[in-house]
Amino acid sequence: ALELIDFKNALEQFQNLVEKIIIQKTKKSSGLYTKDGDEIDYAKFCSTTRTLFGPAVKDQNIQAFFRKIMSNPDKRPEWPEIFGCFKGERDGMSSPSKENMVLLVSEKQQITHSVVKRKDVIKGIVKVPFLHLTITASQRGVLTVFNKQRKSFFSYCFYFHQDTAWITGCDYLPNLKYVVAVTESTIILWDYKSKESKSDGFVIKPMKNCLLCVCTVTVADNLPRDTILMGDDKGYVYLLTITSDDFIMKQSKAEKEPQFKVLDAESFDM
Structure with a gap:
């Protein structure tokens, strides 16, 4: 919701910027414009647009948008064009309304791991809004946690190689703060x-x-436990509650590095 508010504010400032350019161009055409320090040229338009929208806008789209304003201020371009999105029209059909317009601005990052050589696919994706996390699980065992802070992404990536079986789903345990x-x-x-x-x-x-x-x-409590639901290929649904006590295990002194510890499924009440 906060990101949407930020975008709406940026869009409003951008539309005000376009309006100022149109007024400036109209006054110049009628000979009523007096040059001052508030004049908006292409360099100022470009820098202001980049400040508002960041890397979501490309140089060629900024240039094309500014050129359209200057060549015909009476027919201003639609704001999605600054992102390279255009409304298509077909013969005999009216152009889509603003309610039907969809704007997609995304950041792309390829999820790869050096161990995974064959083609892989995402089998699960979960968003954790209160922590600004997005979790993905690939079929061949790559778990990734994307953390968005200060409008940039960084990620933790882990390849689960202890099991030849494919991953089929994932989620987040909010109290224990584990990825399941x-x-x-x-x-x-x-x-x-x-x-x-x-x-x-x-x-x-x-x-x-x-x-x-x-x-x-x-569950609306802050106890150190989480409950998960699982479904299998025989039609059974399992309810499993995991507590922090389940993680208390005797560590071998020979273990110099942390590793995945195996817990017996029979010891859990499912």
Whole structure:
């Protein structure tokens, strides 16, 4: 919601900027314009537009938009054109209304991992609004947490290579602050916040049937526990509550690096 408000404010300022240019151009044409320090030339228009919208606007679109204003101020271009989006018209059909216009401005980032050589696909994507996180899980085991702060993205990426089964879904545990994902035979609990290692967490296995999906059950409490729902290929639905006590395990002194610890599925009440 905050991002939408920011965009609306930027759009309003941009439209005011265009209006000033049109007034300036009209006065120049009628000989009534007096040059002053507030004159808006192409350089000022370009820098102001970039300040408002950042990298979402391209040089060629800014230049084309400004040229249209200057060549015909009576027929101003539509604001989506600054992003390279144009309303199409067909013969015999009226142009779409503003309510039907869709503007998509996105940031693209390719999710790859050096271990994954074959073609991979995203099997799950979850947004965590209150933490500004977006979590993705690929079929072949790449879990990624995107964190958007200060209008830029950075990510944590982890490749789960301990299981040959494909990942089928993912979600976020808000109280324990873990990423949960399921494969056909295991439950993965990834501590993405671990600074010591990207491969720190727990694996619950074996599961009797093939897990196909997972989701978190929202509970209005701040207790150190989370509940998840899972569905399998036999039509069964599992309700599993995980607490912080489940993560307390005796660590071997020989373990120098954090790694995924295996928890017996039979020890959980599902």
